Amino acid sequence: MSFNVGLSGLAAANKALDVTGNNIANVATTGFKSSRAEFADEYAASIRGTSGKTTVGSGVTTAAVSQQFTQGNIESTGNSLDMAINGNGFFVLSDNGSKLYTRAGAFYSDKSGNIVDASGNNLQGYTTDTTGKLTSGVLSNLAIDTSNLAPKATTSVSETVNLNSSETTPTVTPFSASNTSSYNYTFNTDVYDSQGNAHQLNQYFVKDDTANSWTMYTTIDGVNPTDPTSTTPLANPVSFNSDGSYSYTAGAVTGGLTVNADGTYSLAGWVPAAEQSDGTYASNGASATADITLDMSNLTQYNSTSATTAKDQDGYATGELSALSVSDTGQLTATFTNGKTNVIGQVALANFANVQGLSPAGGTDWRETYASGVPVIGTPSTGTMGSLTASSLEDSNVDLTAELVNLIKAQSNYQANAKTISTESTIMQTTIQMT
Incomplete structure (x- = not known):
């Protein structure tokens, strides 16, 4: 015995x-x-x-x-695709269709842009549809699209501008963009055509003799937006109420921008142009005509320095992928050289009723078993799932x-x-x- x-x-x-x-x-x-x-x-x-x-x-x-x-200690690495789970959950991997689960968040981008671990297993999560919105329900292999971000033509511009009510009518007439004494205030806004070429939307404001009245002159790249062979600007009267707020009358304006019912301006039929060798302008090959809506509802006339405090437009040039980042909720965001950012995927996590029932598969991976129960799939920082710490790894x-x-x-x-x-x-x- x-x-x-x-x-x-x-x-x-x-x-x-x-x-x-x-x-x-x-x-x-x-x-x-x-x-x-x-x-x-x-x-x-x-x-x-x-x-x-x-x-x-x-x-x-x-x-x-x-x-x-x-929980193991979380150490910063500086690598954009390194991720550490702070709390419950496992990364979901696909090994040729077979599911694996891991806490090791060292991931890389392979030659095809797929996000993989050192063994070549694909990181799984939710991808985006053709409109850029995240899908849900079905897990897919996450990947990075390294192609250039296509340009987007400007369709709307919004501006917040104050015109000094103390300004007087310029002594130099008529208006000339090349003569600063013929106008009171000007500013430029970058806009883009369908090929991603940048253009300058120029707006000039001239104080009229009539109280609370101004004239706004509009050009793009210094020429008439609808006729690049002409330097004659589009002209619109601009009026203000006695309290300095913007006032408008909807309707078409001969030789100017159309005023819409909501007070915005329509720049219809813009012909994107490029300067020729002889100094004239001609179509640059972008969409023959483009429409831009100018929202100037925040235009005011107060006794303060004329200034543009905010402006925005929805177009952009083409951009190359310059950086990747991961949020604590697992969203993968791509940053491009044109300053735009796009969400390109969502990392998913899995949790189990009995983690002790998981079967070690080597490579710091585990497999689901009958004892572990089926995985509960979710996104970081939701339900019982932990959060993600970007550019970090969880130590042993x-x-x-x-x-x-x-x-x-x-x-x-x-x-x-x-x-x-x-x-x-x-x-x-x-x-x-x-x-």
Whole structure:
């Protein structure tokens, strides 16, 4: 009996050494979760039962090697595709269609733009549709589109402008864009044609003799927007109420911009042009005509310096991918050289009712089992899912000091159980010699 008890103790001590050694070996492995050897005592069984007062145990057996899913330290790396989970959850990977789950968030972009781990497994999440909106429901392989962002022609411009009510009518007439003494205030707004070429929308304001009245002159690149062969600007009267607020009368204006019912201006039939070698302007090949809506509802006339405090427009030039970022909710955002940003994907996380039931698959990956239950899929920072820390990785959760202590304990246990066997051997030798 003592031989078997001692042997079971040696096996248990050896198992503890294996587990501890594996933990120590993976102390620097990203996303690694330590294991713990758990043991249970053994007793002989009889159909007639046993007396609790005289029963002697039969040794020890390994009950389980449980994984410890405690949080590891999060270390910054500076790599844009490195991600660390702070809290519950696992990254979802696809290994040729087979699902894997991991806490190791070191990802890369392969030659095709797919986001993969070091083993080539695809990171999964939610992609965007043709309109740029995130899809939901079905997980897909996340990828980075490295092609240029297509340009967008300007269709609307909004401006917040104040004209100084103390201004007087210019002494130089008629208006000329080249003579600063013929107007009171001017500003420019960059607009874009369908090919992404930048143009300057020029607006000039001239104080009229009539109180609360001005004239706005509009050109693009210094020429008439609808006729690039003409330098004659479009002209619109601009009126204000006695309190300085903008006043308008809707309708078409001969030689000017159409005033819409909501007070915005319509620049219809703009012909994007480029300057020729002889100094004239001609169509540059972009869409023959384009329409722009000018929202100047925030135009005011107060006794303050004439100034443009805000302006915006919805067009942009073509852009090249310049940077990637990941939010704490897992949204992947691409930044382009033209200053635009687009959400290109959403990282998904998986959680399980019983994480102890997951089966280690190597490479700091796990597989779903019957014991773990089916995965619950969600996005970071929702429900029970943890948040993401961008440009960071989760360290191994191995406590090296504790593991070294466990190593000493396992060694002592091994020596003690070996002593049990050697003692039993000595007793048997003595018994034999007595015969």
